[in-house]
Amino acid sequence: MAERRKVDMALLEARGIVRTYGSVIALDGADFDVEAGQVTALIGDNGAGKSTLVKILSGTENSEAGEVMLDGNRVNFNNPAAARSHGIETVFQDLALCPHLDPVKNLYLNREIKRSGLLGLLGFMDRKSMRDHSVEVFTDLGSTVRKLNEPVGTMSGGQKQSVAVARSAAWASKIIFFDEPTAALGVVQTANVLDLIRRVRDKGIGVVLISHSMPEVLEVADTVQVLRRGRRVATINAADSSIEELVGAMTGKLDEEAA
Amino acid sequence: MIKSEQVSIIQRITRVQALQIVLVLLTISIIFSIMAPDAFLTVFNLRSIMMNTAIFAVLGVGATFVIITAGIDLSIGSVLIFSSVISAMVMGNLGASGWTTSLIGLGAAILSGAAWGWLNGVLVAKAKVPPFIVTLGTMGAALGLAQVLTGGIDLYEIPTEMVDTIGFGNLFGELPNLVVLAAVVCLLGGVLLHMTRFGLTTYAVGSNPEACRRVGVKVDRHLIWIYIISGVTAGLAGWMSIAFFQQTSIGGNSMTPLTVIAGVVIGGTSLFGGIGTIFGSVIGLLIPVVLQSGFIIIGVESYWQGVVIGIFLIAAVYIDGKRRERAVRGSGRKPRRLQVGGVQVGSTEKEGIK
Numbered sequence: 001m002a003e004r005r006k007v008d009m010a011l012l013e014a015r016g017i018v019r020t021y022g023s024v025i026a027l028d029g030a031d032f033d034v035e036a037g038q039v040t041a042l043i044g045d046n047g048a049g050k051s052t053l054v055k056i057l058s059g060t061e062n063s064e065a066g067e068v069m070l071d072g073n074r075v076n077f078n079n080p081a082a083a084r085s086h087g088i089e090t091v092f093q094d095l096a097l098c099p100h101l102d103p104v105k106n107l108y109l110n111r112e113i114k115r116s117g118l119l120g121l122l123g124f125m126d127r128k129s130m131r132d133h134s135v136e137v138f139t140d141l142g143s144t145v146r147k148l149n150e151p152v153g154t155m156s157g158g159q160k161q162s163v164a165v166a167r168s169a170a171w172a173s174k175i176i177f178f179d180e181p182t183a184a185l186g187v188v189q190t191a192n193v194l195d196l197i198r199r200v201r202d203k204g205i206g207v208v209l210i211s212h213s214m215p216e217v218l219e220v221a222d223t224v225q226v227l228r229r230g231r232r233v234a235t236i237n238a239a240d241s242s243i244e245e246l247v248g249a250m251t252g253k254l255d256e257e258a259a
Numbered sequence: 260m261i262k263s264e265q266v267s268i269i270q271r272i273t274r275v276q277a278l279q280i281v282l283v284l285l286t287i288s289i290i291f292s293i294m295a296p297d298a299f300l301t302v303f304n305l306r307s308i309m310m311n312t313a314i315f316a317v318l319g320v321g322a323t324f325v326i327i328t329a330g331i332d333l334s335i336g337s338v339l340i341f342s343s344v345i346s347a348m349v350m351g352n353l354g355a356s357g358w359t360t361s362l363i364g365l366g367a368a369i370l371s372g373a374a375w376g377w378l379n380g381v382l383v384a385k386a387k388v389p390p391f392i393v394t395l396g397t398m399g400a401a402l403g404l405a406q407v408l409t410g411g412i413d414l415y416e417i418p419t420e421m422v423d424t425i426g427f428g429n430l431f432g433e434l435p436n437l438v439v440l441a442a443v444v445c446l447l448g449g450v451l452l453h454m455t456r457f458g459l460t461t462y463a464v465g466s467n468p469e470a471c472r473r474v475g476v477k478v479d480r481h482l483i484w485i486y487i488i489s490g491v492t493a494g495l496a497g498w499m500s501i502a503f504f505q506q507t508s509i510g511g512n513s514m515t516p517l518t519v520i521a522g523v524v525i526g527g528t529s530l531f532g533g534i535g536t537i538f539g540s541v542i543g544l545l546i547p548v549v550l551q552s553g554f555i556i557i558g559v560e561s562y563w564q565g566v567v568i569g570i571f572l573i574a575a576v577y578i579d580g581k582r583r584e585r586a587v588r589g590s591g592r593k594p595r596r597l598q599v600g601g602v603q604v605g606s607t608e609k610e611g612i613k
Binding site: 081094095097099101110 | 455456457459462463465469470471473474476
């Protein structure tokens with residue numbers, strides 16, 4: 001049985017989101033909730049609308065109908081910058097890092113700290129503060145990144161992932177979306193990433209985890225929200241759920257049984 | 260804890276291709292010095308080497324920015340000619356004498372260079388035509404227009420002030436002003452590339468434009484600026500060129516873009532983007548000039564310079580390819596390590612889980 005979990009005051013509430021691509025209805029009035037300091041897993045079969053929903057909530061795409069409330073205020077993200085300015089960050093599946101730049105420069109990409117005074121106006125950067133703050137962020141997350149002046153491209157997959165996570169964690173004050181963060185990783189690295197996710201959550205940030213790995217979802221998520229055919233069909237408490245229940249909700253098997 | 264750089268200074272130096280190329284330049288120079296001690300290492304010869312590199316170095320600054328973004332600018336030679344023609348026409352109309360006229364001529368050269376750069380940039384960034392094709396097109400167009408404007412006949416009316424000062428003047432007795440000007444341009448270019456946000460964004464755009472877009476970098480606008488910089492340096496080089504040759508050189512410069520691009524690439528700037536230094540480009544541009552000078556002095560036909568530069572160019576790109584391959588191998592794209600019952604076998608990751 002899918003237990004509807006009562007949500008009192010969510011950090012982010014999306015209601016009745018609609019998005020179509022031509023004749024394809026990607027989202028058909030989808031709801032979604034994120035709570036601060038919790039890991040919310042977003043699951044669903046291919047084509048259920050997960051990516052579209054995340055794109056809309058992170059400002060990459062616009063919705064056609066529905067509303068998004070952040071902290072009880074209606075917000076409208078027309079572009080990724082608008083979402084970021086509200087403290088919402090995304091860890092992309094391809095990480096979106098610059099391989100030739102070091103972790104500090106990746107962390108501060110397009111947010112470089114300028115020096116004060118005239119030099120700052122001329123575009124000179126305050127490398128020391130950028131570096132010092134990066135050390136804080138990486139240490140804080142228990143990241144496995146050790147060398148801050150090596151190009152990210154020479155690092156292992158797990159280290160790259162932790163640079164991408166650190167970047168989002170450094171800038172997100174409210175929510176981080178993780179788009180299949182462990183899809184390309186080995187066992188040890190996956191454990192590291194799940195650990196990073198917990199640390200981000202412990203900072204009071206709302207974490208949204210998009211994943212196809214049900215064991216992983218059950219391991220790290222507090223709440224699981226299931227999308228099917230563009231709608232949220234279940235909100236499940238991860239602590240007392242099982243892989244069978246999650247898969248049943250995703251495929252619609254549970255509904256049929258209930259009917 | 261996160262540790263600072265652990266590799267030794269020597270390791271760091273040898274890793275930088277620009278410094279490997281310094282060793283090459285030094286070796287060549289030492290060989291020529293030994294073979295012709297009283298002709299190669301003379302003030303006269305070193306001056307002429309620097310003079311012959313000066314205009315290429317100015318062009319090289321713009322080319323370095325462009326190539327770091329994984330672009331290419333083949334139009335710099337033609338834009339140089341076009342700018343020098345516009346500059347000479349403007350100065351000719353103003354009477355072709357005096358410093359004011361010369362500086363107006365400089366402004367005209369830079370503006371016409373910037374205009375071509377802007378056109379290149381818009382076509383590359385907005386129209387999404389590959390840079391090779393865009394600049395191949397403007398290479399023909401700029402030269403063609405310069406020929407149309409002059410009827411194919413070079414202009415000779417250049418203010419004597421700028422010829423005497425910029426073209427042939429010296430600072431501290433022996434340092435040519437043309438070289439001083441080129442050095443200032445290289446210094447400014449180096450500061451912009453290595454110390455400012457604009458420079459960092461240039462590397463980032465060359466490294467992964469999509470990642471830049473996702474974090475809100477205005478990639479298109481940045482690319483347009485990069486091609487404008489290349490146009491501006493070509494315009495300035497055009498003005499320097501008429502100060503030195505005392506005329507426009509419509510028939511010359513057909514090999515200029517290739518010479519400059521070869522020098523920049525030999526200097527360690529990667530054609531695939533994301534890597535490069537102004538310093539390396541200057542060294543890379545010095546090599547052909549030093550070779551030519553040395554070959555003439557030791558009596559080898561100077562045509563061999565083309566052969567040697569060709570070999571260097573291919574070797575430089577080969578080394579760059581190897582370097583990139585190594586970088587990829589050291590990353591997560593390598594095959595998954597063997598896992599036995601959750602225990603890692605042959606772990607290459609030195610760092611444990613914290």
